[in-house]
Amino acid sequence: MGKSSKDKRDIYYRLAKEQGWRARSAFKLLQVNEEFNIFEGVSKAVDLCAAPGSWSQVLSRQLYENQKEVKIVAVDLQAMAPLPGVIQIQGDITKTSTAENIIRHFEGEDADLVVCDGAPDVTGLHDIDEFIQAQLLLAALNITTHVLKHQGTFVAKIFRGKDVALLFSQLRIFFTDVKCCKPRSSRNSSIEAFVVCRGYNPPEGYIPSMINPMLQLDYNFDFDSLEGVNRYVVPYIACGDLSAYDSDKSYTLQEGDVPYVYRPPVQSPIDPPYKQACILKNGRNVSQNSSLLPEVKDSKETSES
Ligand code: SAM
Numbered sequence: 001m002g003k004s005s006k007d008k009r010d011i012y013y014r015l016a017k018e019q020g021w022r023a024r025s026a027f028k029l030l031q032v033n034e035e036f037n038i039f040e041g042v043s044k045a046v047d048l049c050a051a052p053g054s055w056s057q058v059l060s061r062q063l064y065e066n067q068k069e070v071k072i073v074a075v076d077l078q079a080m081a082p083l084p085g086v087i088q089i090q091g092d093i094t095k096t097s098t099a100e101n102i103i104r105h106f107e108g109e110d111a112d113l114v115v116c117d118g119a120p121d122v123t124g125l126h127d128i129d130e131f132i133q134a135q136l137l138l139a140a141l142n143i144t145t146h147v148l149k150h151q152g153t154f155v156a157k158i159f160r161g162k163d164v165a166l167l168f169s170q171l172r173i174f175f176t177d178v179k180c181c182k183p184r185s186s187r188n189s190s191i192e193a194f195v196v197c198r199g200y201n202p203p204e205g206y207i208p209s210m211i212n213p214m215l216q217l218d219y220n221f222d223f224d225s226l227e228g229v230n231r232y233v234v235p236y237i238a239c240g241d242l243s244a245y246d247s248d249k250s251y252t253l254q255e256g257d258v259p260y261v262y263r264p265p266v267q268s269p270i271d272p273p274y275k276q277a278c279i280l281k282n283g284r285n286v287s288q289n290s291s292l293l294p295e296v297k298d299s300k301e302t303s304e305s
Contacts, residue, residue, distance in 0.1 A: 010024070010187075010247055010248075010250075011245040011246075011247065011249070011251045012024040012027050012185045012245065012247055014253075015027070015245070016054070016266070017263040017264075017265070017266060018263065020266050021054045021057055021058075021266060022052045022053050022054040022057055022265075022266050022267045023052055023053075023054035024054070024185065025054045025055060025117060025185075026054035026055065026057060026058050027183065027184075027185035028117075028183045028185050028186055028194065029054075029055050029058045029115065029117075029155075030058060031183035031184060031185055031239050031244065032155060032181060032183055032194055032196060032239060033058075033062075034239065035181060035183075035237065035239035036179075036181075036196050036198070036239075038113060038153050038155060038196065038198075039059075039062050039063060039113070041112065042063055042070075042112040042113045042153075043063070043067065043069065043070050043071070043112060044070070044071045044072075044106070044109060044110070044111045044112050044113075045059050045063065045070075045071070045072050045073075045111060045112065045113040045114070045115070046072075046073050046074075046075070046102060046111050046113070046114045046115070046143070046144075046147060047059060047072065047073070047074040047075070047086075047115050047116075047117075048075050048093050048114065048115065048116035048117075048118060048140045048143065049075070049076055049077075049093065049116055049117055049118030049119070049136065049140075050074035050075060050076045050080060050088075050117075051076035051077070051078040051079070051080045052078075052080060052081075052267055052269070053074065053080045053081065053083055053086075053267070055115055055117055056072065056074040056080070056083050056086045057083055059072050059086070059115075060072060060083045060084050060085050060086055063085075064084055064085030064086070065084070065085075068085070070085055071087070071105070071106070071109075071111075072085055072086045072087065073086075073087045073088075073089065073102055073105050073106075073111075074086050074087070074088050074089070075088075075089045075090075075091060075093055075098060075102060076088075076090065076091075077090070077091070077092055078090070078271065079270055079271050080270070081267050081270055087105060089101050089102060089105075093116075093118065093136065093139045093140060093143060094135065094136070094139040099139075099142065099143045099146065102143055102146075102147060103143075103146045103147055106147050110147060110148060110149030110150075110152065111147045111148055111149065111152060112148075112149055112152050112153070113152060113153050113154075113155070114140070114143070114144045114147065114148055114152070114153075114154045114155075115154075115155045115156070116136070116137070116140035116154075116155070116156040116157065117156075117157050118133070118136040118137070118140060118156070118157065119133065119136070119157060119192075120132040120133060120136065126159075126161060126191070127161070129159060130159045130161035130162075130191075133157070133158065133159045134158075134159075134167060137156050137157075137158060137167065138170075140154075140156055141154070141156075141170075141171070141174070142208070144200075145174065145202060145206070145208040146208045148200045149200065150200060150201065151198075151199050151200055151201070152200045153196070153197065153198050153200070154171075154175065154195075154197040154200065155194055155195070155196050155197070156194065156195050156197075157192055157193075157194055158180070158192070158193055158194065158195050159191045159192060159193075160180070160191050160192075160193050161191065164180075167195075168180070168195070171195060171197050173202075173203060174197070174200060174201070174202050174203075175197035175198060175199055175200055175201065176198070176199035176201050177197070177198040177199050178195060178196075178197050179195070179196045179197075179235050179236075179237055180193050180194070180195055180196075180235070180236045180237070181193065181194050181195075181196055181236070181237040181238070181239045182194070182236070182237070182238050182239065183239050184238070184239070184244040184245065184246060184247060185244075185245075185247050186247065187247045187248055188247075188248050189248060193236075
């Protein structure tokens with residue numbers, strides 16, 4: 001693997017810009033859909049941890065643009081530029097007030113699909129990253145139990161660490177079909193994978209509660225010790241067809257005789273950490289002017305930097 005600055009500019013990063021996606025993550029959801037057909041019959045969807053919004057874009061393009069009476073609710077800590085057909089909520093998904101806000105938007109109706117690509121700022125300490133990721137997943141699942149219709153689908157990012165069996169066991173309580181998949185656009189070098197949980201079917205008598213959720217992580221319990229019928233081994237699927245680009249491979253920037261053309265980001269950050277510095281330097285607001293983003297001079301520089 002190369003340096004991280006180079007890794008970020010892989011083939012999916014470039015394709016995302018060419019096809020107008022706000023982030024390369026769009027391909028992960030598209031490839032999960034290719035494998036599992038999760039968008040079929042969906043008219044109400046929730047995108048948790050949505051910024052900068054490439055998954056919401058996928059939902060908007062695939063659902064809203066075909067059928068206008070679609071409801072898509074997107075939530076993130078960060079503000080996000082608007083998207084057609086997407087209602088935005090800025091908030092923390094682990095907070096009860098955010099969950100209540102999402103639930104309110106559904107006005108008693110149920111969602112067909114909940115997706116969550118939530119990721120904390122990675123510390124590099126795998127145990128801590130995995131723990132925070134698991135907490136995000138549990139918060140997402142708690143929200144899901146309030147809004148998802150019976151037999152609905154939940155897709156979420158997980159980190160495949162040592163406690164992953166515990167998460168799968170918890171998910172199996174609520175869904176008849178749980179699979180773990182790795183889209184081709186997700187780098188092999190990353191421990192990230194996605195759970196695709198279909199057939200929402202909570203235990204009889206289960207009452208969703210944000211105050212005292214049923215889902216808790218009991219880290220003292222060794223789920224790996226379960227055996228026989230008590231042990232559920234979640235199928236692991238590599239998705240995206242083999243002809244798709246490999247996210248860990250390097251491809252040349254130039255295709256044939258066509259010279260590589262630099263494309264600016266599809267959506268410049270609307271509230272970047274360096275915003276204040278730009279305002280002080282130029283007296284302008286970065287969200288209104290993408291030219292304040294670091295300039296890239298030519299294609300050669302792009303490929304090497
Ligand atoms: N799916 C997005 C896309 O395609 O553009 C990318 C999501 S990004 C990998 C992870 C997001 O999780 C970040 O935007 C971050 O703000 C959000 N996030 C992390 N913790 C959160 C929390 N507690 N509540 C809401 N959003 C959170």
